Every structure is written in C-alpha cells, then in structure tokens.
Amino acid sequence: MRKHILFLSCAVLAIPALSAVAEEPTTEPEIKTLLEDAQKHFRPLPAVPAARSERVELGRRLFFEPRVSADGKVSCAHCHQPALYGADGLAKSKGVFGRANARNAPTVFNAALQFKQHWRGDRESLEDQAQQSLLGPASFGNPDYAAAMAKLAAIAGYRDLFAKAFPGENNPITVENWANAIGAFERSLLTPSKFDAFLTGNANALAAAERTGLRKFMDVGCVECHSGAGVGGETFEKFGVIEDYWKETGGAEPDKGRFDVTKQDADLYVFKVSSLRNVAKTAPYFHDGSVASLPRAVQIMGKAQLGTDLADQDVDAIVAFLGSLTGPVPANFSAPALPEAQGQ
Amino acid sequence: MRKHILFLSCAVLAIPALSAVAEEPTTEPEIKTLLEDAQKHFRPLPAVPAARSERVELGRRLFFEPRVSADGKVSCAHCHQPALYGADGLAKSKGVFGRANARNAPTVFNAALQFKQHWRGDRESLEDQAQQSLLGPASFGNPDYAAAMAKLAAIAGYRDLFAKAFPGENNPITVENWANAIGAFERSLLTPSKFDAFLTGNANALAAAERTGLRKFMDVGCVECHSGAGVGGETFEKFGVIEDYWKETGGAEPDKGRFDVTKQDADLYVFKVSSLRNVAKTAPYFHDGSVASLPRAVQIMGKAQLGTDLADQDVDAIVAFLGSLTGPVPANFSAPALPEAQGQ
Incomplete structure (x- = not known):
C-alpha cells in the first residue's frame, strides 16, 4: 500500500476524535497523558558530539x-x-x-x-x-x-x-x-528545543498554549505524517490528499513532485513530508514557497490533507506548539576564516 | 600641490636611503629606533567599546x-x-x-x-x-x-x-x-594585530622577519602613502606614478579612477590608497583585482609607484611585515538570527 494512501486512512480515522479533545490539558494527569502520547509519536533529537573533528x-x-x-x-x-x-x-x-x-x-x-x-x-x-x-x-x-x-x-x-x-x-x-x-x-547542525526537554520527561517545559497545540496537532491528525525526531522528514506523502493543493496555496503551475522523478502515477503530487523543526523561523512555506504565513500554512494543511476547516483558535494553538520546535542556531553554524588564495 | 606629486617627491627622496638599510634590525638600539620610526608614521587602532549598543x-x-x-x-x-x-x-x-x-x-x-x-x-x-x-x-x-x-x-x-x-x-x-x-x-569591526602591540611599545611583538620588512617598508618609501592607523586609507594617490599601472598588473582597459568622478585631469588614474590591514587575507589585489599574489602586488607597487625593482628578499620581508597586520576576525562579525517575516 502506498504511504500516502495509508496516511489518508489515518487522517480520516483521526477526524472523529476532534470534538472530544478541544480542551487544554491542564491537570497533572492530563499533562502526563499528553507526554505519554507524544512519546509514542516523537523522538527527541540525538545528542551532538561536543568534540569537533x-x-x-x-x-x-x-x-x-x-x-x-x-x-x-x-x-x-x-x-x-x-x-x-x-x-x-x-x-x-x-x-x-x-x-x-x-x-x-x-x-x-x-x-x-x-x-x-x-x-x-x-x-x-x-x-x-x-x-x-x-x-x-x-x-x-x-x-x-x-x-x-x-x-x-x-x-x-x-x-x-x-x-x-x-x-x-x-x-x-x-x-x-x-x-x-x-x-x-x-x-552537527541539530537544534534541540524545549520540545525535546518535554519529550525527555520535563512536563513543564511546554507552556499551556503549546501543550494545547500539541494535543490538537496529535488529535487532528498532523502527527500521522509529522512525527519522529524531525517532526516530519521520514516519509513521502501526496500534497493534496483531499483537494488539489494549488487551489489552496495559490501557487502557479502545479508541481508534479516525485512523479517527475519516477514517472509513476502513484507519485503524482507526492513530496517528502517537511520536518517542522524551526518551522516558525523558516518562512515562506511549501515546496514552492507560496505561503508566507505559518497560521495560513497550518490552515491549508488542515484543509488539503485532512479535510478539516481548523478553527482560528486551533490554528493558533498549533502555531504555538510549532514555536516550541524552535531551537537556538547551532554555535558552530558561523563562517570560519577560509584559507587565502594568495601567495602561490 | 597635488598629493600624488608630493608623494612622488617623497618616494624619490626615499630611494637614496635604500642601500643603507638593507640589514635586519637585531640589536636592542636598532629595534628601539625601528619602533620610534614606526611610531612617527603609524598609529595603533583605536579601542572598540566592549558594550554593544x-x-x-x-x-x-x-x-x-x-x-x-x-x-x-x-x-x-x-x-x-x-x-x-x-x-x-x-x-x-x-x-x-x-x-x-x-x-x-x-x-x-x-x-x-x-x-x-x-x-x-x-x-x-x-x-x-x-x-x-x-x-x-x-x-x-x-x-x-x-x-x-x-x-x-x-x-x-x-x-x-x-x-x-x-x-x-x-x-x-x-x-x-x-x-x-x-x-x-x-x-566596531576593527582588527588589532601584533603590529598594534609593537606600536604601543612591545618591541618584541614582531618577529625578526617582520621587523626587517617594516624597516624596508619605511625606507623604500611605501610608508609615504601607507601610513596612519589603517596603514593607508587616508589619501588619494595616482596609481602608476612612474609607469602606467596596467602594464604591470596585466589588467584590461585602464580604469581612469577618480577622473571619472571629478573630470579633472589631475585625477587621472587616481585612487584612494588602500588600507593594508589584513592585506594577506584579502586577495586578489588592486582596484581591478588583477593580481592574485601578494608578493607580486608588492613588486608591482615598487615598480609602478617607486621606480624600484625590489629584490626577492626585500619583497619577502615586506610580505612578512604585511602579515603582521592580520588581526583576528572581530567576534561580532557573525550572522545573527534575523527577524522572521512569517505570521503577519
């Protein structure tokens, strides 16, 4: 079975759960459950060796x-x-x-x-x-x-x-x-964030709004594709499971995605699922950079992938959660002095 | 009197002193004299305020x-x-x-x-x-x-x-x-080097080869233009006082320099004197980047500006001195995270 078909069925399965989980996880048992659920879907980033070879x-x-x-x-x-x-x-x-x-x-x-x-x-x-x-x-x-x-x-x-x-x-x-x-x-360019602190057991690492967004992110079905250590980046999926993506993004000429690589019909409009690490810092969005706003990108994903019109407060909550995936720029991601060309 | 005419006369005056100063300043009195002479021509870099506003x-x-x-x-x-x-x-x-x-x-x-x-x-x-x-x-x-x-x-x-x-x-x-x-x-982007340590009184800050080069740099006449805190960058001069610069550099179409700005004949082939701070790190050289090698650039300057065929060992000594003008890349010359555009 193609992965994006699997994804579709998961998404459809997830939708009925929606109305039951609109509330914020605030009590200790709710937060504990949230953490346990998150640990089923996500992994913290691996450690970067301190020594630079x-x-x-x-x-x-x-x-x-x-x-x-x-x-x-x-x-x-x-x-x-x-x-x-x-x-x-x-x-x-x-x-x-x-x-x-x-x-x-x-x-x-x-x-x-x-x-x-x-x-x-x-x-x-x-x-x-x-x-x-x-x-x-x-x-x-x-x-x-x-x-x-x-x-x-x-x-x-x-x-x-x-x-x-x-x-x-x-x-x-x-x-x-x-x-x-x-x-x-x-x-070496990994960016651990407070979400990793949460995943490794510090239930208080996420603020209330971020916890609400995480709950929503999992319950609404985003997590079916955006999972693992990268919160994505582990599978291919069709962009536009429910409706043509370009009708939502406003992008020009549709990009056929992986189809142009494999020439297989099943790969039409298929792309690698984006990692959502640092997504709040890396606008514009999608393969064509057609959408500048993160809330708008979340809305589009709800509609095109899940067939859901996310309420504004749910979009805001998911955006808050996505913000918790921002880590600091790695200390060694700075320009070193390069060898000079002169003198030869 | 035009500055580049003044420069020419200084250069000509400097040439007779050449043969008398071919030796390395090694004794304590010689080094003391070198330091005193250098302090007449050069200034150390000003301090950069530690606080970043x-x-x-x-x-x-x-x-x-x-x-x-x-x-x-x-x-x-x-x-x-x-x-x-x-x-x-x-x-x-x-x-x-x-x-x-x-x-x-x-x-x-x-x-x-x-x-x-x-x-x-x-x-x-x-x-x-x-x-x-x-x-x-x-x-x-x-x-x-x-x-x-x-x-x-x-x-x-x-x-x-x-x-x-x-x-x-x-x-x-x-x-x-x-x-x-x-x-x-x-x-804030100043690069103090060991030459500044020398100028502020640490006579041992320069290695023997660098001292020899500094002596040569002053005696041969380079210092008439390349002086001050920037070791240049304080005046305009004609490039090609003795002979047309492009015959030496091998550059294409001659650039008329400041003439094209002022339309005054006296500004034909006139350029700002380059600061030589970090020159060893910033090849290629001259306004047209026509010369990739620092030793070659020094030879050309000797010939085109001073009418001198510098001996290889003198070129090497001057290049050694110029290396002492390399300071570390300023700590704050690194890319900061920029404000994100998304979310509007």
Missing part, C-alpha cells in the same frame, strides 16, 4: 566556501544562511548568476534526520546532495566535478585541511571527500 | 539582511563575507542578479578608519556607502529608497529593533537610520 571543521569551511562555484559567489551558505535559520527566506532559491531554483530551499538544520534530501527525495543523503549541488545549473553551476575540485586544490590552505580530515589518502581533495566533510558538518 | 546590534542584523535587495539574495555580507575576511575573494564583486561591479570589493574591516569610501572616494562615509548601495544596480538594485524601506518595514521584528536603536522617533525605519545602524556596526 578535523572533518567537521573542514566541512564547516567548505560549507561557507564560495570560490568553488561558477560565479565565485555561491557557497552552501548562500541558500542556507546563518542569519535566516539555515534557509534563505525566498520562495524559490537562487544560485549562480542569479538563476532560480525550481523549489524552496529548506533549512539545513536537522536535515541529517531526514530519510532523503530535496523536496522530491531525489537526493539520497546529505552527501549525495552536497556532491550533486556542485553541478546543479542553479546551484554551484560547475561543468563537471574535476573543474570544481581544481578550484579547491588551487587554494593552498585546503591541501593541509583535507589531508588532516582524510589521513592516509594520497589525493584527498576529491568530490567524495567534499561530500563527506560537508555531510559531517551538517550532521 | 542597540544600534550596533541592529546594524549587525541589517548587515546580514538579504531580503532588502532586489533579488532577495544580496546583503552587505554578500560582498563582505565573514569567511573571506570581510571581502569576497573575487576580482570584481557581483551583486543582485549576478551583476558585475566595476571594481574589487575591499574588506569592511577597519573601513571606518578611511577618510572616504570606495576606490574612487565617491562615498563620503560608511553611512553614505551603506545608503547608496541600496540603489546600486550591481549592489542591492532597488529602484528607490522607499521600496527598500518598505521591504524592511514589512518584517515585523524590525519595528521594535529600530524603535530601540533610535528611541523617540515616530517612524524610525528610514534610510538614514539604515545607514546609521550599519555605520555603527561597521565602526
């Missing part, structure tokens, strides 16, 4: 390195900016020479938790994404990997950094090691 | 804010990157839609010390530069200031930040305050 530190440099791109201006950080919570605030991102990407740039924070990368899941891992982006015409825009690696190898300081990060290799400046180092860095 | 903190946010640009990708940090010592590593910088600038982007570090901004001095101050960049077709590319400020005002979080930074103003989100806040932030 040579590989992570190299990856941090490469992440902020624009000189490897076709126009010398695009680093990973171009679309995954520290100042914008690892995203870029645009509906659709722009790469070398200002070329537009087909879809919105998601935050790189907690991306390591996702089962695949990119909206259509056509990047298998962080490493696959980092590698292929070197050639993407609207990403780094290099003609081939050799050209990209030649640019890195021409910066003397990288020789030592790659050698230390990949000891024992004769020529460590390879596209695979580019990908490995960036992947290692990105795996 | 609301205005500086707002300026830090605005510096990293791309949403104010025509394509949503260009912030001040686009051309003044933390990872590249406040510059961008390109020969000529690129702004919105990948449009090329006419000249190289200098580092923003210590820019506050310069008497004017931009290579041709056609920006009077940091604030003037910050303001005009909003409209520059190859900078932020806005049609007018109102359009730029409307983008800022649409981001709810800025209302409070501007109100706190400019208390008592009815509508503080103005282009003047954009400029004031960014100027305040940039004034």
Whole structure:
C-alpha cells in the first residue's frame, strides 16, 4: 500500500476524535497523558558530539566556501544562511548568476534526520546532495566535478585541511571527500528545543498554549505524517490528499513532485513530508514557497490533507506548539576564516 | 600641490636611503629606533567599546539582511563575507542578479578608519556607502529608497529593533537610520594585530622577519602613502606614478579612477590608497583585482609607484611585515538570527 494512501486512512480515522479533545490539558494527569502520547509519536533529537573533528571543521569551511562555484559567489551558505535559520527566506532559491531554483530551499538544520534530501527525495543523503549541488545549473553551476575540485586544490590552505580530515589518502581533495566533510558538518547542525526537554520527561517545559497545540496537532491528525525526531522528514506523502493543493496555496503551475522523478502515477503530487523543526523561523512555506504565513500554512494543511476547516483558535494553538520546535542556531553554524588564495 | 606629486617627491627622496638599510634590525638600539620610526608614521587602532549598543546590534542584523535587495539574495555580507575576511575573494564583486561591479570589493574591516569610501572616494562615509548601495544596480538594485524601506518595514521584528536603536522617533525605519545602524556596526569591526602591540611599545611583538620588512617598508618609501592607523586609507594617490599601472598588473582597459568622478585631469588614474590591514587575507589585489599574489602586488607597487625593482628578499620581508597586520576576525562579525517575516 502506498504511504500516502495509508496516511489518508489515518487522517480520516483521526477526524472523529476532534470534538472530544478541544480542551487544554491542564491537570497533572492530563499533562502526563499528553507526554505519554507524544512519546509514542516523537523522538527527541540525538545528542551532538561536543568534540569537533578535523572533518567537521573542514566541512564547516567548505560549507561557507564560495570560490568553488561558477560565479565565485555561491557557497552552501548562500541558500542556507546563518542569519535566516539555515534557509534563505525566498520562495524559490537562487544560485549562480542569479538563476532560480525550481523549489524552496529548506533549512539545513536537522536535515541529517531526514530519510532523503530535496523536496522530491531525489537526493539520497546529505552527501549525495552536497556532491550533486556542485553541478546543479542553479546551484554551484560547475561543468563537471574535476573543474570544481581544481578550484579547491588551487587554494593552498585546503591541501593541509583535507589531508588532516582524510589521513592516509594520497589525493584527498576529491568530490567524495567534499561530500563527506560537508555531510559531517551538517550532521552537527541539530537544534534541540524545549520540545525535546518535554519529550525527555520535563512536563513543564511546554507552556499551556503549546501543550494545547500539541494535543490538537496529535488529535487532528498532523502527527500521522509529522512525527519522529524531525517532526516530519521520514516519509513521502501526496500534497493534496483531499483537494488539489494549488487551489489552496495559490501557487502557479502545479508541481508534479516525485512523479517527475519516477514517472509513476502513484507519485503524482507526492513530496517528502517537511520536518517542522524551526518551522516558525523558516518562512515562506511549501515546496514552492507560496505561503508566507505559518497560521495560513497550518490552515491549508488542515484543509488539503485532512479535510478539516481548523478553527482560528486551533490554528493558533498549533502555531504555538510549532514555536516550541524552535531551537537556538547551532554555535558552530558561523563562517570560519577560509584559507587565502594568495601567495602561490 | 597635488598629493600624488608630493608623494612622488617623497618616494624619490626615499630611494637614496635604500642601500643603507638593507640589514635586519637585531640589536636592542636598532629595534628601539625601528619602533620610534614606526611610531612617527603609524598609529595603533583605536579601542572598540566592549558594550554593544542597540544600534550596533541592529546594524549587525541589517548587515546580514538579504531580503532588502532586489533579488532577495544580496546583503552587505554578500560582498563582505565573514569567511573571506570581510571581502569576497573575487576580482570584481557581483551583486543582485549576478551583476558585475566595476571594481574589487575591499574588506569592511577597519573601513571606518578611511577618510572616504570606495576606490574612487565617491562615498563620503560608511553611512553614505551603506545608503547608496541600496540603489546600486550591481549592489542591492532597488529602484528607490522607499521600496527598500518598505521591504524592511514589512518584517515585523524590525519595528521594535529600530524603535530601540533610535528611541523617540515616530517612524524610525528610514534610510538614514539604515545607514546609521550599519555605520555603527561597521565602526566596531576593527582588527588589532601584533603590529598594534609593537606600536604601543612591545618591541618584541614582531618577529625578526617582520621587523626587517617594516624597516624596508619605511625606507623604500611605501610608508609615504601607507601610513596612519589603517596603514593607508587616508589619501588619494595616482596609481602608476612612474609607469602606467596596467602594464604591470596585466589588467584590461585602464580604469581612469577618480577622473571619472571629478573630470579633472589631475585625477587621472587616481585612487584612494588602500588600507593594508589584513592585506594577506584579502586577495586578489588592486582596484581591478588583477593580481592574485601578494608578493607580486608588492613588486608591482615598487615598480609602478617607486621606480624600484625590489629584490626577492626585500619583497619577502615586506610580505612578512604585511602579515603582521592580520588581526583576528572581530567576534561580532557573525550572522545573527534575523527577524522572521512569517505570521503577519
């Protein structure tokens, strides 16, 4: 059975429970039940190792390195900016020479938790994404990997950094090691929030409004897809289970999603479920960035995915809960001084 | 008398002293003399106030804010990157839609010390530069200031930040305050180095090779222009006093420099003297970024400005001295989390 069919049935099952759970969990037993229910659906973020390896530190440099791109201006950080919570605030991102990407740039924070990368899941891992982006015409825009690696190898300081990060290799400046180092860095970009404190047993970590929103989020059916450590990012689903998504989002030409990758009818309008970690900080929303407001995005999801017209107070409660998924920007997500090119 | 004529005569006066000072200052009296001579020409950087005002903190946010640009990708940090010592590593910088600038982007570090901004001095101050960049077709590319400020005002979080930074103003989100806040932030971006420790009396702060280079730098005549706290940045000079600069740099079409601003013959090929603070970290060199190697840039300056063929060991010594002008990246030159746009 296709996952989005399964999802539909779950959502439909969830709807009858709606009217029974409109109230705020306030008593101690209610909060205890809320915590136990949440623990069935969600996992706290794994711990990030405190030590930063040579590989992570190299990856941090490469992440902020624009000189490897076709126009010398695009680093990973171009679309995954520290100042914008690892995203870029645009509906659709722009790469070398200002070329537009087909879809919105998601935050790189907690991306390591996702089962695949990119909206259509056509990047298998962080490493696959980092590698292929070197050639993407609207990403780094290099003609081939050799050209990209030649640019890195021409910066003397990288020789030592790659050698230390990949000891024992004769020529460590390879596209695979580019990908490995960036992947290692990105795996360190986790953002634990007060929701993790709650999940690990501190029932008071969430404020009353956030608890109400969490209850609603689970009871209304959002949790059927947005679950796990990433609160999403673990499955594919059809966007528009109940009705065509573009009628709600107001986006232009419908994006066929994973269908364009697999050419299978069952993948029409199927996308990777977004992780909702830090969602309050990473507008605009959806694969096409068509919706700027988080409350509006929640309403649309209710309608298009669950066939529910969420009341304003329920939207507000869910938005309050989503705010509890915001963690601080990781301390090591800042630009390091890059090796200088001069003097050769 | 034009400054560059004065400079020429100083340079010529300095040349005869050359042969007398080829040796390394090693004895205590020699080092003491070196320090005293240096103190006549250079000043240590002023202290940066430890407290960060609301205005500086707002300026830090605005510096990293791309949403104010025509394509949503260009912030001040686009051309003044933390990872590249406040510059961008390109020969000529690129702004919105990948449009090329006419000249190289200098580092923003210590820019506050310069008497004017931009290579041709056609920006009077940091604030003037910050303001005009909003409209520059190859900078932020806005049609007018109102359009730029409307983008800022649409981001709810800025209302409070501007109100706190400019208390008592009815509508503080103005282009003047954009400029004031960014100027305040940039004034905090000073990079004291071991040269400052030397200048303030620690004669041992410079290594032997650096002292030799400093002696050479002063005796050969570089110091006639590259002086003061910025080791440059205080005057205009002709590039190519002795011979046409483009014959040495290999740059294409000669840039007429300040002549194109003032239309005065005396300003032909005149540029602002570059500050040499952090020069080892900010290749490529010159207004057109035509030279990638610092030793080569030093050779060219010797030839084009002083009529001197510097020996390789003298070039190496000067490059060693210039390395002592590298300070750490300022701690507050990192991207802050920006106010989110969503929720309105």
